[in-house]
Amino acid sequence: MITLPELPLDGLKMLTDEVGMLQHSKFSIIDRHKGYTTDDNARALISAIRYNHIYASLESLELVKRYLAFLLHMQEMDGSFSNLLGYDRSLKDKGGSEECMGRALWACGTILESNIGEDMKQVAKEMFDKGLPISREFKSPRARAFTILGLKGYNAAFPTDSNIIKNCKTHVTFLTNLFFSHSEEDWIWFEPYLVYANARLPQSLFHAYNMINDELYLDIALNSLKFLVDTHFYDGVFMPVGTNGWYFKNDKKATYDQQPIEASCMVEALIEAYHSTDLREYIKYALQCFNWYHGDNIKGVTLFNPKTSTCFDGITPKGLNMNQGAESSVSYYMAYLTLKMNLIL
Secondary structure (H helix, E strand, C coil): CCCCCCCCCCHHCCCCCCCCCCEEEEEEEEEEEEEEEHHHHHHHHHHHHHHHHHEEEHHHHHHHHHHHHHHHHHHCCCCEEEECCCCCEECCCCCHHHHHHHHHHHHHHHCCCCCCCCCHHHHHHHHHHHHHHHCCCCCCCHHHHHHHHHHHHHHHHHHHHCCHHHHHHHHHHHHHHHHHCCCCCCCCCCCEEECCCCCCCHHHHHHHHHCCCCHHHHHHHHHHHHHHHHHHHHHEEECCCCCCCEEEEECCCCCCCCCHHHHHHHHHHHHHHHHCCCHHHHHHHHHHHCCCCCCCCCCCHHHCCCCCCECCCEEEEEEECCCCCHHHHHHHHHHHHHHHHCCCC
């Protein structure tokens, strides 16, 4: 266990206006030109729900309502979600990315298993039911993984609904087929590359295992997570894949730019591994990932800004990216609150 000051809501509130969470900033100043995204508001919704679960604050409940209203506004009649909303409240796309749709389903599922009021749960259930059929056609493995995370929440709220397990198996089969297609002796992964939010894939399979109790899901989750650990830790220091080139099989892993989202995803996957196995080594790795935000990284820089409760946008060859946008800051909240909920902070 490590001890940190309690995390206030200031970081989420700073990035949020009456519409929802804005996407980007210049340093710590919101850049309104970039508007809002479903991606960020779905993640912010999950963070606000977790915050409310721990602290039961009226402020966090108000944020839950605001982010949920944003998702409701962005859902199209066919169940899909647009992703980009301008600061002038005009839609900038129609039927957004699969990843944004998967994240929206995850957020709705998170509401369903929470202690949030029934009125919001009813809205989330309607949105989930409307969007779920589209997910069966997703080509993105991450969108499938996000959907499984949402199905986990739905299943917790409605454990007798056999359709949820059926849908979960459909998405897991997609991921396991990818795993067997691309894995080799020295590359135990779902794709011939590592890019962003990699740890969401094994994380989703841990949840699927806990829902369905199929040992194959656990085996693939453990082996793929081990591959991430083997490729992301050097002398006890977490070093996520850099966005400037990523990591393609039989090629060199990019060192920069390292993004906060990767530490957050790894924290959550490692905690799920711990719950599935009771092996405390996963907690050790999760804390090393979290400490990446607090200076235990390749540059020895602190990414969390305690003055604003936001997070810098990453680590570059020259040091910190001084912008403090939505994805980075929400990633920190998600990691912190995951550890807090599991009594590790």
